[in-house]
Amino acid sequence: MAKTTSKPIATSKPSKLAKKPVAKEVAPAMADAVKSEEVTEEKVMAKVAPKAKSEGADDKAEITIEKKLIALYSLQQVDSQVDKIRIIRGELPLEVQDLEDEIAGLETRVDNHIQETLVMEKSIAEKKTSVKDALALIKKYEDQQMNVRNNREYDSLTKEIEYQNLEIQLSEKRAKEFQISLDLKKEEIGSYQKLLLDRKNDLEIKRSELDDIIAETEKEESDLIKNSENNKQFIEDRLLTAYTRIRKNARNGLAVVQIERDACGGCFNKIPPQHQLDIRMHKKIIVCEYCGRILVDDGIVNAMH
Numbered sequence: 001m002a003k004t005t006s007k008p009i010a011t012s013k014p015s016k017l018a019k020k021p022v023a024k025e026v027a028p029a030m031a032d033a034v035k036s037e038e039v040t041e042e043k044v045m046a047k048v049a050p051k052a053k054s055e056g057a058d059d060k061a062e063i064t065i066e067k068k069l070i071a072l073y074s075l076q077q078v079d080s081q082v083d084k085i086r087i088i089r090g091e092l093p094l095e096v097q098d099l100e101d102e103i104a105g106l107e108t109r110v111d112n113h114i115q116e117t118l119v120m121e122k123s124i125a126e127k128k129t130s131v132k133d134a135l136a137l138i139k140k141y142e143d144q145q146m147n148v149r150n151n152r153e154y155d156s157l158t159k160e161i162e163y164q165n166l167e168i169q170l171s172e173k174r175a176k177e178f179q180i181s182l183d184l185k186k187e188e189i190g191s192y193q194k195l196l197l198d199r200k201n202d203l204e205i206k207r208s209e210l211d212d213i214i215a216e217t218e219k220e221e222s223d224l225i226k227n228s229e230n231n232k233q234f235i236e237d238r239l240l241t242a243y244t245r246i247r248k249n250a251r252n253g254l255a256v257v258q259i260e261r262d263a264c265g266g267c268f269n270k271i272p273p274q275h276q277l278d279i280r281m282h283k284k285i286i287v288c289e290y291c292g293r294i295l296v297d298d299g300i301v302n303a304m305h
């Protein structure tokens with residue numbers, strides 16, 4: 001990327017009365033404050049459309065650069081405080097969400113397992129009934145054997161009894177298998193329920209931590225956000241867009257910084273004396289040539305307090 005020099009962000013909205021080429025020239029400078037070519041103050045003034053003739057045609061255009069700088073700096077202070085609150089809150093909201101999801105998943109799994117155990121218990125009961133039925137049949141056949149008229153009838157009943165005995169063995173085998181699966185399933189359910197209990201305890205702790213932090217900071221945060229919105233009405237949309245973009249790209253969330261010991265308060269690179277002079281003039285909005293942050297001097301900082 002090409003090294004950039006003094007980059008004023010357009011300082012006021014072009015009037016609706018302005019000729020088209022003017023608006024076109026100003027827009028890219030606003031759209032990309034960081035990459036704009038060197039523009040002298042005179043050029044900026046020439047490019048920016050003259051003030052609208054009708055009163056109140058564009059209220060924001062009437063606001064002086066100094067006021068805009070103060071509003072931008074105030075906005076930055078407020079937004080930085082909101083950042084600080086969110087850092088304190090940190091990962092807690094996400095952790096709570098994750099735990100809630102995990103608990104919901106575990107509960108579904110336990111429910112499904114319980115449904116499966118019900119089916120198994122029903123199967124075991126069915127096999128036990130089969131055994132009882134077979135025993136009853138055997139008893140009946142044995143009684144009938146007492147009254148048979150010939151050997152053929154006797155043998156046929158003996159075969160029936162053998163068959164029912166096999167049925168009993170098979171049913172008992174099946175019932176035993178179902179019982180083993182059922183015991184395993186119940187063990188599994190037990191371990192899931194224990195895990196569920198642990199997770200629910202974790203959730204309760206995290207939630208109360210989060211609730212405490214929210215209770216402590218909610219009012220402060222909503223006041224700050226209201227304050228932030230208040231400041232925004234003094235700043236035109238394109239400048240706000242630039243502010244938001246710079247802030248998003250900056251690791252510390254700083255889009256507006258003070259000159260500190262002749263250096264940019266954001267990236268700590270030295271600012272040439274001529275730039276410092278320009279910044280003090282409050283005639284245009286100047287960004288750091290290294291990091292693209294909007295620069296303000298002590299005058300703006302003190303005017304805010």
Ligand SMILES: [Zn+2]
Binds near residue numbers: 264266267289291
């Ligand atoms: Zn910088």
